[in-house]
Amino acid sequence: MRPKIYLFGDSITEESFSDGGWGSSLANHFSRTADVVLRGYSGYNTRWALKVKEKVFPPPQQSGGGDAPPAAVTVFFGANDASLPDRCSGFQHVPPDEYKQNLLSIVAFLKKQWPSTCIILITPPPIDEAARLLHPYVDNPSGLPERTNEAAGIYAKQCLAAAAECGRPSINLWEKMQQFPGWEKAYLRDGLHLTCNGNKFVFEEVVKRLKEEGISLENLPADLPLISEIDTDNPLKSFDN
Amino acid sequence: MRPKIYLFGDSITEESFSDGGWGSSLANHFSRTADVVLRGYSGYNTRWALKVKEKVFPPPQQSGGGDAPPAAVTVFFGANDASLPDRCSGFQHVPPDEYKQNLLSIVAFLKKQWPSTCIILITPPPIDEAARLLHPYVDNPSGLPERTNEAAGIYAKQCLAAAAECGRPSINLWEKMQQFPGWEKAYLRDGLHLTCNGNKFVFEEVVKRLKEEGISLENLPADLPLISEIDTDNPLKSFDN
Structure with a gap:
């Protein structure tokens, strides 16, 4: 049974299996050692994530009972929480203090379910405000970006404080x-x-942090013999163990 | 609980989560509806796959017991079976008749475990012999390709016959x-x-075939409300069901 690595987050997680995405790169990196499981929910903030956490991560008895705890979970929210309350994405806004508390509650929930699982908190990325105005994803006649880099920075600090x-x-x-x-x-x-x-x-940062937590190609056993380990004179013998 | 789609095969499956790979494209396509699980084993032929099938797909009681059957499994072998017996990859060769029987045994094993799961057999791709000589992956002083397109075609026919x-x-x-x-x-x-x-x-062919078997974005429920379904005046209400 391969260990699992869950990616829990918003659209930056949901689209992480697109071409060259950090999620697919992780899955490729761990292709013989761990299963990377996508749990990205576009547009979600920590308030909504907190509300659905039991559905995303059902308790072991509901999800089959025998599943081993995941090796790691990345918790990657904040980009939507940081939407400014008085602009066009205001319905996604969560105040900074609540954001931090929500992250702590998500971590506490995961910790209760899986005490030994590595949980990595990822801050929102910076925001390029000029580009936001060129790429509105909802109607935005105000001419003002719905997110600012300064606000994203406040949430990043709250994320680090929670961690x-x-x-x-x-x-x-x-x-x-x-x-x-x-x-x-x-x-x-x-x-x-x-x-x-x-x-x-993002891929390289996550691999580095996982490695610091002991989750790496060096530490995880490969699933079944690698082709380089097969005895070419008697291949089937390689599968006897 | 999202349904799973297992990708079982050789290196063409193992590396399917590299940039633009068919596996990551599938995972991206089903990002809110199904988990795409990588079970690719570089260099493996159907003889070895048959030997390890219980480890790759442990019986439900060992893997937790409560896991729902996967929605689908792709079985994608033959490229290694088709290695010519008297050339540099001869240790991977499996005779065509045995290849077909092995595929049937793998399908029978999966069917016994999961009677309702969709199993799709994929033939090996064609071979470009000139390019094989330019990209040898083992020492090949013979000057002859270790695989031929004609041989791959024989295995493709056997795969179709098995299906x-x-x-x-x-x-x-x-x-x-x-x-x-x-x-x-x-x-x-x-x-x-x-x-x-x-x-x-390959991605488009697999999506098309899955759709014909009723496994598509139209038929699978999304995991949790999509952002477009959220009531912007009362977002939390959207999560009450």
């Missing part, structure tokens, strides 16, 4: 991405969602 | 790909494994 408070690893995407000159176009395709390079960035 | 005998849907990749002028370079990157276009071809 520190519950002693869990985190990835500060908001800060790390902005260290790269030209991050706006290099990493974001519409000021919010990831380009191929942005996906690569 | 007909057990009444299962099949995809004749070997024939369909060759209908496209320039298939050698368009669909194969090393005379055997898929290019981006080859992956797209």
Whole structure:
């Protein structure tokens, strides 16, 4: 039985199996060692995530009972919580304090269900406001972006504070991405969602953090003998164990 | 609980979550409706697959007991079985008759475990022999390709015969790909494994066949409300059911 790695988040998670997406890159990386399971819900904020967590992660007795705890869960919300309350995506807004509390509640829920599972909190990415205006996904006659980079930064800080408070690893995407000159176009395709390079960035950060938590190709056993391990003179012998 | 779609096969399956791979495209296509589970084993032929099938698909009581049967399993072998016996990949060769019987045994095993699961047999792709010589994956001083297109065609026919005998849907990749002028370079990157276009071809064929079997976005319920279904005036109300 291969361990599972759940990806729980919003649209940046839901679309992570598109071409070059960070989710498919993870699945490819762990192709013989772990199952990467997609639980991305476009548009969701932490308030809605909290509301549906039991449906996303049913208790072991409901989901079959014998499933081993997942090796890891990435919790990647905040981009929608950070929508400004008085603009066109206001219905997705969640105040920063509540966002932090919601993250803590999600972690507590996962911890209760799976005490040994690695839970990684990922901050929202930075926002390129000019690009948001060019790529509105709802009618936005105001001429003002529905998200700002400053607001995303406040949520990133709350995410890190939540991770520190519950002693869990985190990835500060908001800060790390902005260290790269030209991050706006290099990493974001519409000021919010990831380009191929942005996906690569997230993939590499997640692999690095997982490795620090002991979840890596070096530590996980391969599922069945690799072709390089097959005895070419007597292949079937390789499967006797 | 989302239905699962298992991809069982050799390297063409194992690497199907690489950039633009047919597996990741399937996972993206079904991102809110089904879990695509990777069970690809590079270099494996049907003889080895038959030997490990209980480990790949443990009986329900061992895998948790409560797991619902998967919606579908793709069985995609033959590229290695078709390695010529007297050339550098001879240890992977399986005679055509045995290949067909092995496929039937794999289908019978899956049918016994999950009577209602859709099982799709996929033939090996065609072979571009010139490209195989340019991209040897083992030492090959003979100057002869380890696989030929003619041999792959014999295995494709056996695969179709097996599918007909057990009444299962099949995809004749070997024939369909060759209908496209320039298939050698368009669909194969090393005379055997898929290019981006080859992956797209396989993805579209699998989606089409699944749809014919009633497994499609139209028929599968989405996991949790879509953002377009959320009541923007009272979002939490959308999660009450």
